[in-house]
Amino acid sequence: MANIVAIVKMVPDLVEELEINDEGTGLDRDWLRLIINEFDNHAIEQAILLKEREGGEVTVIAPETEGVEDMLFTTAAKGADRMIKLAGDFEEGVNNHALAHAFAETAKNHQPDLILTGVQANDDLDGPVGPLVAEYLGMPYIGYISGVTLEEGRAIVRKEYPGGLIGEMEVTLPAVLGIQAGEEPPRYVAISKVRQMMKTAEIAEAEISELDFSGGISAKRMYLPEAAERAEMIEGDEEEIAAKLISIFKEAGAL
Amino acid sequence: MPERINYWGIPHSWGEPELYVYAIMFLAAAIMLLQFYRQASLWWKVGRPESRWDKLHIRLGRLIQYAIVQTKVLRQRYPGIMHAAIAWSYFVFFLGTALATVHDHFFEFLHGNTLIVYKFTLDLFTIFFLIGAGMAFYRRYAEKPEKLTLDKGFTWTLWMVTIIVLGGLFTESLRLAVERPDWGAWSVAGWLLARLWISTGATETTLTNWHLGVWVFHLLSVALTLVTLPTGTLLHALTGPLNAFFSELDRPMGALAPAAETAEGEPIFASKLSDLTWKQLLDGDACTECGRCQDACPAFNAGTPLSPKQFILSLRDSLHHNGSKPKLAGEAIPEDVLWACTTCGACVYECPVLIEHIDTIVDLRRYLVIEGMVDAELQTALTNLGRYGNSFGKSERMRAKWSKGMEPKVKNANKERVEYLWFVGDYASYSPTLTEITKQTAEVFQQIGLDFGIMYKGENHAGNDVRRVGEEGLFEMLVEKNIKAMSKADYQAIVTTDPHSYNTLKNEYPANGGHPVLHYTELLDQLIASGKLKFSKKLGYKVTYHDPCYLGRYNGIYDAPRRVIEATGCEIVEMPRNKDCALCCGAGGGRIWMEEGEIKERPSESRIREAAALENVTDFIVACPKDVTMYSDAVKTVGAEESVVVKDLIELVYEAL
Known part of the structure; x- marks a missing residue:
């Protein structure tokens, strides 16, 4: 019986074209559409799998942003017991230090045996939330996990290394794990189940103390790669193309 | 004058032969009914209730069309003629026997010309039967088509129905050989055979004794066939007509029923026998194992694990023989069998006894979906459909990207009044290989001066196949979204490119202000007929x-x-x-x-x-x-x-x- 907390967040959905804000320092969030961070979705799946296997309770905590309620109801339909959204001004984006503080503060109240989170997210890529939460709560952290077995007071975790090697390590609980992949891919949950949850399940709101923005990194410039005009289409029949190619190769000193 | 002699050739010492006959027949019929009840009562003991007693005149009509005239059976020539010859002959023999009973006990009318017509008709059908039976023997013993169940039970049935008819024929012919009435030739088949007996030079006593023996044998073979009917393959003679009688009346073939609900309003996701209705269980018992569904099934012919025939038979097996596997989805019926179905409707269309395969397949798929037992590709498609309203996982803002650059711009039906609301559909909108055709469709519409518009990002996948996958909740959500968008539009009729969208919009969406739904081929056909669409070229392909x-x-x-x-x-x-x-x-x-x-x-x-x-x-x-x-x-x-x-x-x- 473990008390498992999954800390997750919504990230920009890449099906929409990304726009840069007027300052050129980040995304124009007015045009963003958010989706569950893929790694976080695996963390949720791993949490539900552990609950199904070992018993216990799963609490999912996510900052309040567009679409977070639908996402939380979906996790409820998958089998999460408690859903909490962090009330605060997250819409404009926060740095990971601030976010990790908010997560740690709320997660602590649930006396977790295990905190699972996605190992990284598409809007930060360096994966600091897990380690930061672990630091703030004084727990050990292991990242890039793709399998978890719970034992008395400890967890055996699996981690895949390049070259097909698998490392197995033991960590004392409570601990924070950065999930690379759940043991099973995130399950499909039927819409009628989600809709049922929308009627019956409740999402709790957790007040957090002032978001502390200090200590984060900020982008000096964010931009889309500029298209370079390097390709030249050669037109004509075979003879012409061949002749043109030869002259190009000569020009480049290759012939 | 020709007269019918009751119980000809039965010795007087036997007393009243009808007493034996009726006693044996009533006993056989009672055993049959009891056995049948034991089989049939499982339908409502195990299955869920569902009322199918409405519109009795239509049901009776279906009974006549499908069970007596047998229009579906006749769709295929060889087995159609074969089965009609056997079944129709038996109907005539039943009628003949019933008339003889009326004559014997209630109202004497079988004499003179009436008797001659009676005899002639029965004998003609005897010949018709023998032709049908011959075709059946050839099919079962020589031709052996793959779709057929070549089981002992069917062979037994064929032999029994043939023996019964031969018994009747031999009885008649032996009587005719002794009596030799001058109108005897009207009993065509019996008379031919009688002449054979006469040619053997056997004495009247010998022939009368043989007659008695064959008569008793005939009687007993009928009784035996009756007794074994409910447990044998002849059962379809009862369940087939029942299935036609109780077949679906309230919705067209293109409309599925929503998931059933419990008394508390909870949806039922069918995984086991008791989640199905009694009619769905009757489907299993009604199967004649003719294999026409399997023959027509694209999934079976492609070599997938699905045979619609085996699917229906596994319902029967689970109900009667397979007590250890009351669970259907994923056990008695493996998942890959359920997923292989393309819902093309060929099985349902071909079934002579109106079995509704697809309804049950979708019911069981609904369970798999609710349990999350879907393959990865399907999961991605459903997740995309839930999130973006299309299976391609593209933004809804890109739905009408194909129309970019068209002049004049395609109207937005959510903003302007149009005559035709064109429901474009996912594939035509998003598939990169199809957008050229979609553009051509728009150009044709523009060139012929059609007042039309599309809903741009307001359109969602129509949901036809989402429903058939078994994701009913997602289907409902898509319907709600589309209805909401359509209610904002002002239009006279809907035209679709995609037959799947067409089907669900026409048959499954709530009536949308009575606006007709047209497939573009129907619309073009109408425009040609009214002279609005004229062609300048004859393609000659x-x-x-x-x-x-x-x-x-x-x-x-x-x-x-x-x-x-x-x-x-x-x-x-x-x-x-x-x-x-x-x-x-x-x-x-x-x-x-x-x-x-x-x-x-x-x-x-x-x-x-x-x-x-x-x-x-x-x-x-x-x-x-x-x-x-x-x-x-x-x-x-x-x-x-x-x-x-x-x-x-x-x-x-x-x-x-």
């Missing part, structure tokens, strides 16, 4: 046309597309499997979103080979965007690029304008 399942079998639209094709100056050469016998491309029922699994030959490849075998046919015309995708692939994989080109019907129209 020799083409073949593939009927999409959801346009043809599901909605009976066979002629409109053919008329449009002919109006463009093309000649249509039909494939052997055309109209209601058309083979599915394999994409329906959500198959296009699923992993393919191991198969022998894709339905689309079989179809292309069929078309390529037609002489001088250059174009394979389709009227469904998914068909363009499926068949263009198939043309490449079977290497038929030299013989046929896949074209959407609109391409002909565009070219001929």
